[in-house]
Amino acid sequence: MNNISFFIHAIVAGFGWGFVAAIPLGPSGMESIKRSLSHGFREGFKVSVGAIIADYFYVLLINLGFSALLSANKKLEGLFWIISGIILILFNKMSHKSDHPIVDRLTNHKYSGMLNGFLVTFLNPMTPSMWLVLSGTLMTTWRTNGYLFYVIALCSMMIGGLCWFAILNVLASKGIKILKDDISEKTSIIMKYIMLALGVGFIAYGTFSLLFQGW
Numbered sequence: 001m002n003n004i005s006f007f008i009h010a011i012v013a014g015f016g017w018g019f020v021a022a023i024p025l026g027p028s029g030m031e032s033i034k035r036s037l038s039h040g041f042r043e044g045f046k047v048s049v050g051a052i053i054a055d056y057f058y059v060l061l062i063n064l065g066f067s068a069l070l071s072a073n074k075k076l077e078g079l080f081w082i083i084s085g086i087i088l089i090l091f092n093k094m095s096h097k098s099d100h101p102i103v104d105r106l107t108n109h110k111y112s113g114m115l116n117g118f119l120v121t122f123l124n125p126m127t128p129s130m131w132l133v134l135s136g137t138l139m140t141t142w143r144t145n146g147y148l149f150y151v152i153a154l155c156s157m158m159i160g161g162l163c164w165f166a167i168l169n170v171l172a173s174k175g176i177k178i179l180k181d182d183i184s185e186k187t188s189i190i191m192k193y194i195m196l197a198l199g200v201g202f203i204a205y206g207t208f209s210l211l212f213q214g215w
Contacts, residue, residue: 007152010145014153017138018160026051028120032165035113036172043113044172048165050117052158057122058131059154062139078209084129085202088195126195129202 022029028051036044069076121127142150 006145006149010142010149010152011156013142014156015160015163017153018157018162019164020160021157022161022164026121026126027124028117029165029168031116031120032169033172036169041169041173044169045166046113047117047120048162048169050114050119051121052117052161052165053114054118054121055127055131055161056154056158058128059135061128062131062135074209078206081129081202081206081209083206085199085204085206088126088129088199088202126198129198 028047032044032047032051034044035047139150139154142153
């Protein structure tokens with residue numbers, strides 16, 4: 001019974017976090033909806049799968065020691081957060097000229113859907129930053145329950161994200177409008193301010209690490 005509870009806890013925890021974390025629509029989510037509307041569920045879902053692969057590529061890097069490397073070298077950690085913050089602010093600044101100018105260059109049909117989703121997510125500076133934060137909080141808690149719990153929770157987290165994207169793309173492929181235009185516009189504006197705030201926060205944290213912890 002304890003073993004059953006252990007597995008259920010790991011699956012529910014991972015699946016729930018993966019499903020909820022995938023709900024905010026980033027560039028890859030918006031692109032997957034566009035492709036589902038214009039080319040059907042399969043093409044839209046390919047973008048989502050590519051985005052998930054990019055996410056877990058960063059998870060793999062973190063587990064191979066990237067997070068530990070940053071923690072051990074405060075100067076390197078400080079530089080990483082400063083560079084991430086600058087890129088995030090520049091990314092946000094350029095987005096005022098169009099919805100996502102950098103993404104627009106990548107999200108064209110000369111790329112396959114899966115590669116498209118991977119590139120857009122992998123090149124977004126928020127992606128590694130988000131996983132580093134989760135690694136220091138949520139994933140650390142999972143690790144305290146043992147390696148098996150950690151692996152099951154991570155796999156379930158991936159499945160949870162894929163399930164949300166599957167629902168999203170099914171609705172889009174059937175022509176169901178996910179967001180009203182005014183809501184989409186407001187969400188875009190809110191996301192720009194959030195990205196700007198995160199960029200400033202990353203730079204401030206990186207500067208603090210360099211000045212007070214890196215020497």
